[in-house]
Each structure stands twice: as C-alpha cells, then as structure tokens.
Amino acid sequence: MQYRSIKKEDWDRVLERMISSHTVYANIGDEFGLDYELIRPADISRIIYNKPKPATSLKSFFLPVKENVTSERNSEKPRIIIGTPNCDVEGLSLLDEIYLDKDFDDPFYRMRRESTLLISSDCFGIQEHCHCLSYSIKPYSISKADLAVISMNGTIIFRVISEKGKEFLDTIPEAVQLNDNSIISSVENEQKTTESLLAEANKGLPDYKTTGKIVAEAGKEIWKKYSSRCVSCGACAAICPTCTCFLLIDKPGFEKVKQLDACQYPGFERVAGGEDSLFEIHNRFRNRYMCKYVWKPEKFSSLACTGCGRCIEACIGKINKNELFRELA
Amino acid sequence: MGNNKNIYKPLRAKLIEVIEESPLIKTFVLVPEEEFSFRTGQFIELSVDGVGEAPFTPSSSPQISDKLEVTVMKTGYVTEYMHNLKPGAYMGIRGPYGRGYPVDRFFGKEVLILGGGCGLAPIRSLLYALEHVKDNLKKVILCYGSKTPADCIYKPLFNRLNKIEKFEAYRTVDKADEEWDENVGVAPSLLDKVKVDIKNSIAVVCGPPVMMKYGTIKILEMGYKDEQIYLSMEKNMSCGLGKCGHCMMGEFFVCKDGPVFTYDEIKDQPNIWD
Numbered sequence: 001m002q003y004r005s006i007k008k009e010d011w012d013r014v015l016e017r018m019i020s021s022h023t024v025y026a027n028i029g030d031e032f033g034l035d036y037e038l039i040r041p042a043d044i045s046r047i048i049y050n051k052p053k054p055a056t057s058l059k060s061f062f063l064p065v066k067e068n069v070t071s072e073r074n075s076e077k078p079r080i081i082i083g084t085p086n087c088d089v090e091g092l093s094l095l096d097e098i099y100l101d102k103d104f105d106d107p108f109y110r111m112r113r114e115s116t117l118l119i120s121s122d123c124f125g126i127q128e129h130c131h132c133l134s135y136s137i138k139p140y141s142i143s144k145a146d147l148a149v150i151s152m153n154g155t156i157i158f159r160v161i162s163e164k165g166k167e168f169l170d171t172i173p174e175a176v177q178l179n180d181n182s183i184i185s186s187v188e189n190e191q192k193t194t195e196s197l198l199a200e201a202n203k204g205l206p207d208y209k210t211t212g213k214i215v216a217e218a219g220k221e222i223w224k225k226y227s228s229r230c231v232s233c234g235a236c237a238a239i240c241p242t243c244t245c246f247l248l249i250d251k252p253g254f255e256k257v258k259q260l261d262a263c264q265y266p267g268f269e270r271v272a273g274g275e276d277s278l279f280e281i282h283n284r285f286r287n288r289y290m291c292k293y294v295w296k297p298e299k300f301s302s303l304a305c306t307g308c309g310r311c312i313e314a315c316i317g318k319i320n321k322n323e324l325f326r327e328l329a
Numbered sequence: 330m331g332n333n334k335n336i337y338k339p340l341r342a343k344l345i346e347v348i349e350e351s352p353l354i355k356t357f358v359l360v361p362e363e364e365f366s367f368r369t370g371q372f373i374e375l376s377v378d379g380v381g382e383a384p385f386t387p388s389s390s391p392q393i394s395d396k397l398e399v400t401v402m403k404t405g406y407v408t409e410y411m412h413n414l415k416p417g418a419y420m421g422i423r424g425p426y427g428r429g430y431p432v433d434r435f436f437g438k439e440v441l442i443l444g445g446g447c448g449l450a451p452i453r454s455l456l457y458a459l460e461h462v463k464d465n466l467k468k469v470i471l472c473y474g475s476k477t478p479a480d481c482i483y484k485p486l487f488n489r490l491n492k493i494e495k496f497e498a499y500r501t502v503d504k505a506d507e508e509w510d511e512n513v514g515v516a517p518s519l520l521d522k523v524k525v526d527i528k529n530s531i532a533v534v535c536g537p538p539v540m541m542k543y544g545t546i547k548i549l550e551m552g553y554k555d556e557q558i559y560l561s562m563e564k565n566m567s568c569g570l571g572k573c574g575h576c577m578m579g580e581f582f583v584c585k586d587g588p589v590f591t592y593d594e595i596k597d598q599p600n601i602w603d
Contacts, residue, residue: 069335069337069338070335070337070338070339098571098572099572101570101571101572103570103571103585104336104570104571104572105336106336106572107335107336244572244574245573245574245575246568246572246573246574247567247573247575248337248382248567248568248573249381250376250377250378250379250380250381250382251379252378252379253378253379254338254339254341254376254378254421256337256338256339258337261573261574261575263574263577268565268575269564269565269575269576269577270565271563271564271565272383272404272405272406272407272408273404273405273537273538273563275538275563275603276603277599277600277603290579290599291574291577294580295577295579295580296580298579298580299580299581
C-alpha cells in the first residue's frame with residue numbers, strides 16, 4: 001500500500017483551504033464522546049483522529065432521515081468526510097448494493113456518493129461494544145474508502161486506497177511519498193494492538209456465519225426473553241450503519257417524501273387487509289437479526305452487521321445482542 | 330430503467346372511467362400521460378395525489394398500451410380515497426415492478442387457475458395474455474370463488490371465456506342467493522370438478538391469503554409438484570424497487586423477486602400466508 005505524509009500544521013492549512021470549496025465533516029469530541037461535525041476554520045485544530053468512534057453512523061450522510069425524492073435538486077458542494085471507522089466504511093458496501101442496484105439506481109444516493117471523498121480513520125483503541133474483528137472486519141480500511149488517515153507525532157499519514165483518493169492527494173504538494181518503514185511499522189503496531197484488544201474483548205463471541213446459524217435456529221422462547229425489554233423505539237435500526245428501510249409518504253403534486261423506517265415499529269409489514277406477520281414484538285425483534293445474519297447474506301455480498309456495537313449503546317432497554325449470541329454459541 | 334430516471338417519481342394518468350364491479354370493488358380505467366407497458370402479473374404503485382399509494386396488478390390486457398385498467402377493493406385508507414375518485418381525476422403510476430407470470434413457460438401445457446375475490450384482477454390480465462397465445466396452450470381452466478353472487482366481479486367475463494376454444498371457467502360462492510344456479514362452496518371446492526392432466530399442467534393461485542393457503546394445499550393434494558404451482562404473493566410492497574424493506578419475505582423482496590413465485594421457491598420462507 002502506498003503511504004503519503006504531511007506535517008500536521010500543513011494539513012490544517014490544507015483543510016482551511018478546502019473549507020471554501022468543500023463541505024468538510026470530521027470528528028469533534030466533548031465529554032459525551034465523539035461525533036461528526038461540520039468543520040469551520042476554528043474547528044480544525046479540534047479534529048480528533050484515530051479514536052473510535054463517531055456516535056452517528058456514516059449512513060446519515062447518504063440517506064437523510066427525511067428527504068423529498070421527487071423534487072429537482074441542484075448538485076451539492078463536494079464533501080470530504082474525515083474520520084470514518086472501518087466498520088462504517090464496510091457498512092457502506094451494503095448501501096451501495098441496495099441503492100446503486102443495476103435495475104433501480106437511486107439518483108440522490110448516487111449524487112451524494114459521487115460528490116463525497118471518504119477519508120477513513122484507523123482505530124487506535126476500542127470502545128466497549130466494538131466487535132468488528134469478530135466479523136472479519138479490520139479496525140482500519142484498506143479498501144472501499146478513498147483514503148485512510150493516521151495522526152502520529154505531529155504528522156498526518158495517508159494510506160492511499162482509491163484512485164479518487166490519490167487524485168485528491170496529488171493536488172496537495174505538501175503531501176509527500178512516505179518511505180520511512182519505521183513509521184509504517186509504528187502504524188502497523190498500533191493496528192495490531194487494536195486487533196488484540198478487540199480479540200480479548202470479544203472472546204466467545206461467535207463469528208458472522210455462526211451467528212446466522214444461531215439466529216436461524218433460536219426458538220421463540222429466546223426471542224420472547226430478549227425482547228421483553230424492547231419498547232419498539234427503533235433506536236437500534238436508526239443508529240445502525242446498514243439498516244436502511246424506509247417509508248414513502250405522499251405529498252400534494254404527486255411528490256414523495258422518503259423517510260427512514262424500521263422493522264421494529266408496529267405495523268411495518270401490515271397490509272391493507274390487516275394481516276401483519278410482524279404483529280408481535282418478539283417477531284419484530286427476531287426479524288432484525290434474521291435480516292442481518294440470515295436473509296441479507298443470502299441476497300447480498302456485503303455484511304449486514306459490521307460489528308460497530310451502536311445498537312447495544314443505543315438500546316434504552318439495555319438489550320445486548322452479543323450477550324444473546326454468547327449465550328447461544 | 331435508465332440511470333437518469335428518477336425511480337421515485339410517479340407518471341400521471343388520467344382516470345377516464347370508473348366501473349363498479351361489486352359493492353366493494355371498482356375498476357379504474359386510466360390513460361397514462363406517457364407510454365406505459367407491463368408484462369402480465371407485474372404490478373404498479375397507484376397513488377391518489379397527496380394521500381398515498383398502494384400496489385396493484387393491472388387487470389387489463391398487457392397487449393393494450395394506450396390505457397390501463399386497475400381493479401381495486403375498498404379495504405384501507407388509500408383505497409377508500411380511490412373509490413371516491415371521479416372520471417377526470419389524475420392518479421399517479423410507478424412501475425411496472427417485479428416478475429410477472431412466465432407465460433412462455435406455460436406453452437404446451439394445461440393451465441389451471443384458482444382465484445378468489447379481488448384476486449381475479451391479476452388473473453383477468455393473465456387470461457387476456459393466455460388468450461393471445463392460446464395456440465401454444467393445451468387448455469385453460471379458471472376456478473373462481475367469491476363470498477356471494479354480488480361479490481363476483483367481471484360477470485360478463487365467464488360467458489365470454491366459455492365461448493373461447495380451450496377455455497373453461499367455473500364459479501362458486503360461499504353463500505348463494507335464490508338466483509344462483511352455479512356451485513356453492515369455497516373456491517378450492519371447484520378443483521374437485523375439473524379434469525386436468527396434472528403431469529402436463531401448471532397451476533396459478535391468486536386470492537386472499539386464506540384461500541391461497543388452502544388452495545395451494547388442495548392443489549398439492551391433487552398431485553401437483555411444488556414447482557408447478559405459481560403464487561401471486563401479497564405483502565406490503567411500498568417502494569417496488571427492492572429497497573424499502575416492507576415486503577421482505579425471508580431473503581426475498583416480494584416487489585422485485587416476485588410478486589409471482591413458484592411454491593417451490595418460497596415454501597421455506599416465514600409467514601408466506603399472512
């Protein structure tokens with residue numbers, strides 16, 4: 001892999017330039033955690049690199065909670081998103097499969113995808129519920145993003161992933177080829193340390209395929225037990241980088257508003273005649289796991305759970321899917 | 330579907346006629362503002378401006394391209410608004426979506442069709458398509474059931490079908506009135522009366538979920554194999570594009586992978602009958 005590096009103060013100046021022509025998002029932290037923010041010049045010095053992970057998943061940049069999908073749209077300013085963890089980058093693959101499908105290509109998704117430069121960030125360290133590695137996803141990107149960023153000892157290092165990423169760096173003369181193997185080794189050591197932390201924290205957690213088997217075989221009593229604290233709030237789906245189900249709402253003038261939806265809400269599958277195969281809460285609860293670990297893998301090549309752990313963090317009933325899978329493993 | 334087309338945007342269609350088929354069922358005759366064609370068994374999303382949209386399989390012939398007929402039972406919020414529409418109104422159409430009936434796979438065979446209630450709507454379109462290729466078919470048998478004689482839709486269709494060479498049509502009602510002189514009993518009960526060469530036949534089932542279930546069981550008991558039975562599945566098809574997730578039936582998006590499936594394809598999926 002090719003690496004380039006730039007001094008941190010030079011990179012901050014590049015970002016200041018970029019802000020005039022691009023919309024730039026990056027992670028800013030406070031006492032509650034970390035999340036993407038729209039970056040103004042004053043924020044540049046506060047950007048946090050290599051720390052997992054933004055509270056919001058990447059999908060919100062490509063699939064807004066609510067948008068009118070029949071009105072004409074001017075193309076938006078190009079965007080740079082900095083600091084996406086690899087779990088979210090991998091999650092974007094499934095969104096691509098669904099929204100850039102060869103038969104029905106979503107023009108709004110495509111426009112946002114094409115106008116975005118995605119700079120992933122290697123995760124150095126883990127959060128309590130991170131479990132990407134259990135699903136064979138590394139805590140750093142080597143594909144699918146445009147670049148990966150590493151901040152180390154006053155230097156910003158880029159791993160060049162896509163052609164688009166390379167072209168972007170070509171416009172920055174201060175970013176030079178990095179040939180110092182000792183720096184690259186330090187980066188790799190950090191990666192290995194994160195992988196060890198993940199392995200240690202997730203001992204006994206079944207892999208993706210085994211989870212699919214467990215989910216498919218689990219009986220009703222399991223789903224009833226674990227859904228007993230579910231209140232159908234849909235937070236798990238809203239925060240999930242790969243849950244993208246939506247509702248089309250009609251507005252006058254044959255306009256349609258597309259709004260993110262969730263199979264956890266009552267009535268999600270109800271038909272006009274009244275039949276509703278997901279009427280009971282334990283069926284809705286099971287549905288989400290069947291979708292992620294059994295059905296989506298039959299249909300798509302990308303993973304439908306990338307182990308970000310946000311659904312566990314978001315659950316007000318404190319339902320931990322990994323406890324469930326560990327119990328059944 | 331080209332990349333430049335907005336997949337969410339409906340095409341406007343003028344409502345030119347409303348035909349009352351039964352107390353709860355009306356047929357809407359629509360003239361789309363742009364060319365619109367479909368394969369029999371494919372469905373469209375039909376919308377009432379500003380109110381909502383719902384999936385329907387057109388009931389007219391796929392050979393006719395200048396207008397389109399959609400038969401709608403008043404059963405929920407959107408369909409109630411539809412039933413109040415008068416000729417001259419504009420409706421929205423998206424589609425056509427999904428896989429229709431693979432008519433060419435029926436060639437050389439006897440086609441046994443079991444329909445119930447408003448499920449005759451997609452079947453009428455199929456019957457038009459089959460009539461068009463009747464030289465390639467051995468026989469077409471329609472068995473149709475409705476609750477009462479008043480609920481029976483497309484009344485003139487049955488006489489017309491019985492006059493077409495190779496076509497037979499039978500009707501039944503759950504509850505007869507004094508004038509009814511045809512069969513009484515649920516739709517699958519008609520299957521006892523027909524003569525089919527099962528080995529050289531395919532069956533098509535379309536109707537309310539309970540009829541689909543018991544009709545399919547009965548057809549299996551007759552000796553049809555799973556792959557010989559074509560089912561039109563009813564789920565909450567919302568986007569029609571295989572994206573919104575509302576019509577997922579196990580690994581399938583009913584809107585994109587269906588709505589017509591062979592029983593063989595879906596028998597192991599969850600909740601196929603509700």
